[in-house]
Amino acid sequence: MFKRLYLTILVIALFVGLIGFTTGCQPKEQEVNEIKIGGVGPISGDAETFGISTRNGENLAVEEWNAKGGVLGKEIKLIFRDDKGDPAEAVNVWTKLIDQDKVVAIVGTAMSKCSLAAAPICQAKKIPMIAPASTNPMVTDCGDYIFRACFIDPFQGIVGANFAYYDLGVRKAGVIFDIGNDYTKGLSEFFRDQFINLGGEVVGFESHPTGATDFKAQLTNLIKTGVELIYIPDYYSDAALIMKQARELGFKGYFLGGDGWDSPDLVKIGGDAVEGGFFTNHFSKDDPRPEVQDFVNKYKEKYGKDPDGFAALAYDAMNIMITAIKNAGSTDGAKIRDALKNISFKAVTGKITFDENRNPVKSVVIIEIKDGQQVYNTTISP
Secondary structure (H helix, E strand, O other), X not given: OHHHHHHHHHHHHHHHHHHHHHXXXXXXHHHHOEEEEEEEEOOOOOOHHHHHHHHHHHHHHHHHHHHOOXXXXXXXXXXXXXXXXXXXXXXXHHHHHHHHOOOOEEEOOOOHHHHHHHHHHHHHHOOOEEEOOOOOOOHHHHOOOEEEOOOOHHHHHHHHHHHHHHHOOOOEEEEEEEOOOHHHHHHHHHHHHHHHHOXXXXXXXXXXXXXXXXXXXXXXXXXXXXXXEEEEOOOHHHHHHHHHHHHHOOOOOEEEEOHHHOOOXXXXXXXXXXXXXXXXXXXXXOOOOHHHHHHHHHHHHHHOOOOOHHHHHHHHHHHHHHHHHHHHOOOOHHHHHHXXXXXXXXXXXXXXXXXXXXXXXXXXXXXXXXXXXXXXXXXXXX
């Protein structure tokens, strides 16, 4: 009897062990057949349209690669996390992606202040990173594992000043910006310095605290100087309010901004006040280049709307990262980094090669708000 009971227990134990072995091995086998890439953007918070577009662009690129067999014979898995537009949250997100999710690379994020906080983590852990839309020049100063897909603020600010001086004929400008945001502060300074170098006057340089909603005191100071143009490098939510309040105070001149204006919510918030405003950007859906129109059509088919610059940059950045993994023939961080340095990529936002600081050399597009729509104005090359 005891012998029979012993044999029964032994059979059960072996059966349970076999099940445990099978189920225990299966996730590891799946993991071996995946290459995990992290994605980051602010899909909640004040700049949520940036993050939604970023996620859409990255996801579209990954789906296209997987439809063709993935990379290195493996499926690509995008793990996208929300940084909420908050630098502290960006640090938390980056740490989770690297330490918990075990990603081999990161494509993120949209906002410079978040990339500046998180890039040192990638550098320290030797995980290659491409920031799709973080234009502050200090982002890639963090180290040789940090790249970006967008032009940088000095170039954007210079182009904006040149456009104001030569194309719009402005000679007297004012600036208002968020003092707590590295992106807006840097862009305002680059615009100011170049406009003065050209022979123009910057008769007012006004700042406001982060989170402000009443800008009338600063705008009154600018308007009373007789400015012909107000440069507003803030993100779309603040920029729209600033333009509304400036019009309410009787300002009749030009508005000009940076790529932070690139959101359909600019018109939703600002209404008629933003009409006739101009901003520098990375991409226009009206660009006739075949690669642009192909991307626009695919994006509209999948998401039911036109892509913005953040979607295009994220799509390009993800394609560049996966191409680098393919060229490296490996998921080793150092090999991917070296492949990125040597890449030459015909992207939606222009042909991309990286300079010695891992920044792309590329064109700037000028967009005008006309009849409530973003309308292509011109392209300015480096």
